[in-house]
Amino acid sequence: GAVVSQHPSWVICKSGTSVKIECRSLDFQATTMFWYRQFPKQSLMLMATSNEGSKATYEQGVEKDKFLINHASLTLSTLTVTSAHPEDSSFYICSARLLGEDTQYFGPGTRLTVL
């Protein structure tokens, strides 16, 4: 149980285009999902916290108009990187918290490369 999937697992796009990444909790309902970013040889950095049916809470320094988050259901959250630039190239990872529990379970990550 507690499986989180992400799609796509990797994506290459041109500078200026937008990319959508999906995060799904496969066998449980997740009231809260989190989006992290990890640059090479660095640790995970939280970007935003997403609660189902409400606006996401972004961490300081993360542009909410650039990283659009939608959490329309208890099993799906999406992150859209708008007008992507090469500096947005990173490993994007989502996690989901089980309803009524503290533990976060992570997806496998999405490798974004912006040319």
Added chain:
Amino acid sequence: DAKTTQPPSMDCAEGRAANLPCNHSTISGNEYVYWYRQIHSQGPQYIIHGLKNNETNEMASLIITEDRKSSTLILPHATLRDTAVYYCIVRSSLNSGGSNYKLTFGKGTLLTVNP
């Protein structure tokens, strides 16, 4: 969240127990100790968590000192597939009254299991 201190790297022989230490001297009474690991280019994997008592599951054991200022994650019989970065994180519980479920990742310990 309280800060944690972990050694940057450790080595362990295959088949032997791996003991990973973590200092969290500023932990408060309602904060749990969580352990995750991240295998290269994958999302973090939940291992175990605890509050005061020692915990054991199918993956590992968690030993928390009586004063709760430090803990040790024990992998009883390390295999090559246990090579990963191990993160020790402390955070508030769901019932603490706060809404902060964030996990703050430090640099972790790179455990290398050698044949």
